[in-house]
Amino acid sequence: MLIAGTVVPIRCSPEVLAHLFPPPRPPPSVLSPGRLPGAGPDATTALLKNLKDNHERSHIFFNHFLFHNHAAHHLIALYALGGAAPVLDAAYEDTHLDHMRDAFVAPEGVTITEENFTDYLGNDQYYNSYLRYFQGVVLEPGASIPSALEKYIFSDHYNLRYPQQGKQQPQMLNRFLEILLHPIIHVGYGVEFGLPGLIAEGLAWTAVHPAGATTLITRHLFEYEQPKWMPRSGSRLRALNILFLMRRDPRFPSRRTGKLEYGAMLRALGEIINKYAEMWDCEIKGQDDLERCLEEIVWTGVLMYGVGSWDGDDAEYRADFFTAHVITSSLFLPSLCAQLSHRSQTLLLRAHFLTSLTWWLARGRPGFRIQDFVSSPLPPIPNTSTRYPTTFPGPQPAPAVCALPSAASPYAAVPNAWLPILANALVHPNEHLCKVQRALAHFNTMYGHRKPRFAMEFLAKDGVDVDPEYAYLDGTMFLRIAWLTGAALGWVREGEANTGAWDYDVFEKAAVEEMETAKRFGQAPM
Numbered sequence: 001m002l003i004a005g006t007v008v009p010i011r012c013s014p015e016v017l018a019h020l021f022p023p024p025r026p027p028p029s030v031l032s033p034g035r036l037p038g039a040g041p042d043a044t045t046a047l048l049k050n051l052k053d054n055h056e057r058s059h060i061f062f063n064h065f066l067f068h069n070h071a072a073h074h075l076i077a078l079y080a081l082g083g084a085a086p087v088l089d090a091a092y093e094d095t096h097l098d099h100m101r102d103a104f105v106a107p108e109g110v111t112i113t114e115e116n117f118t119d120y121l122g123n124d125q126y127y128n129s130y131l132r133y134f135q136g137v138v139l140e141p142g143a144s145i146p147s148a149l150e151k152y153i154f155s156d157h158y159n160l161r162y163p164q165q166g167k168q169q170p171q172m173l174n175r176f177l178e179i180l181l182h183p184i185i186h187v188g189y190g191v192e193f194g195l196p197g198l199i200a201e202g203l204a205w206t207a208v209h210p211a212g213a214t215t216l217i218t219r220h221l222f223e224y225e226q227p228k229w230m231p232r233s234g235s236r237l238r239a240l241n242i243l244f245l246m247r248r249d250p251r252f253p254s255r256r257t258g259k260l261e262y263g264a265m266l267r268a269l270g271e272i273i274n275k276y277a278e279m280w281d282c283e284i285k286g287q288d289d290l291e292r293c294l295e296e297i298v299w300t301g302v303l304m305y306g307v308g309s310w311d312g313d314d315a316e317y318r319a320d321f322f323t324a325h326v327i328t329s330s331l332f333l334p335s336l337c338a339q340l341s342h343r344s345q346t347l348l349l350r351a352h353f354l355t356s357l358t359w360w361l362a363r364g365r366p367g368f369r370i371q372d373f374v375s376s377p378l379p380p381i382p383n384t385s386t387r388y389p390t391t392f393p394g395p396q397p398a399p400a401v402c403a404l405p406s407a408a409s410p411y412a413a414v415p416n417a418w419l420p421i422l423a424n425a426l427v428h429p430n431e432h433l434c435k436v437q438r439a440l441a442h443f444n445t446m447y448g449h450r451k452p453r454f455a456m457e458f459l460a461k462d463g464v465d466v467d468p469e470y471a472y473l474d475g476t477m478f479l480r481i482a483w484l485t486g487a488a489l490g491w492v493r494e495g496e497a498n499t500g501a502w503d504y505d506v507f508e509k510a511a512v513e514e515m516e517t518a519k520r521f522g523q524a525p526m
Helices: 014-020 041-057 071-080 085-095 124-139 145-154 172-176 178-193 196-208 215-221 239-248 259-278 287-307 321-330 333-337 342-362 418-427 433-447 456-460 468-472 477-489 505-520
Strands: none
Touching (some): 014 041, 014 196, 041 071, 041 196, 071 085, 124 145, 124 196, 145 172, 145 178, 145 342, 172 178, 172 196, 172 342, 178 196, 178 321, 215 342, 239 259, 287 342, 287 433, 321 433, 333 342, 418 433, 456 468
């Protein structure tokens, strides 16, 4: 439904749409995730058709409360997992179109220029105007992904301007990671798959995001001062050691915060959070630094989401919706970093780490019972003594007598548990499951070889107490978390119902209350 008096935007020509959404390109880095084989050109046709339709038809938020349009994320994740054209079409038409907010021209038909760029930042009514602006940026002859990202996300001019120009500071890196990291995910898909239209959408999305909770990023990265309370003078710590220090800091809350409490927490504790984030040993000077920091971010996210959502074998797996976005957004860091200078790589990774810390704190900074978490058998070894048995429901394959390693082995029926996990994600109607499982599968290919105690040697070099639980961290974590996530949301491919069991907790309650209030006052979402 449109606001009275608004106008549907002018459609792009087929030629412009073809330049915005060309056939996907190979990944830009060997550190980027791979793709599973698909069923042929029909899947690519379906992907591009639906991306173009979403680009022209829908707003980037599907309601007034800044709930995100996930259609492109869902479609590309399915495509990367080898989804067939009918799956892609059904995912778009059945999961997304029924609740999308129609695209509309900005009030007074405002055109965004360099001169008025900051005047409408943070206002979703001007999304279409920023989209047109960034379409021009990505389609300009000679335009490149690195130049666009360096200018509009990482330059001083598009973050802090002295003296201030226009109505507000740009703070574009803040906005890039605001409201659960969605703009970085969107631009990340565009960079990974070579889709200029998605990059334009993601940059426009960044522009209309608020710069509220993540204003910590500006203070942390663009007003940086050496903290005076390092454990050793001039020292830096590994990310996992910082988490352990924060777990023991009594100044942070140990309960999950509500929507309003989240902003209050950041205002009250922001400087303390910044001091912890400043301690991270992340300054990219070469490829070795980049690979080390990327791996640290992965393990940080795996603990925050995977183990932080787990309350024991007998308890329901909480599948925390918020820290899940730490997992899914970190998938795109290698592709983004492949386009950036060392300075901007450092800014991006530090900003991501800081944002991850804030969401982990908001979810009560859960601890990490890693030894208990890894004690259960891995799928497909049968284990029925837990809430989520490690075998798939429904009829089981009956391997031939010649099957390896033997017909009776669980590995003959399920030789690679990732394959049915990803198959379930492909047909599951929940748009977030495929993104989480794709990320975990890639992390498994990168770090699944890690053995217990691998982290202890380099963590001990920091000269601080190391959480003894880290000795049990190993490469099985990714499969364990993927299994629990799939089981919690339902094995729909095997006949189970879609539980939709992401843990929104008090944030969901606050959003529902806002919606009901808006309806009472005749301000229901568009």
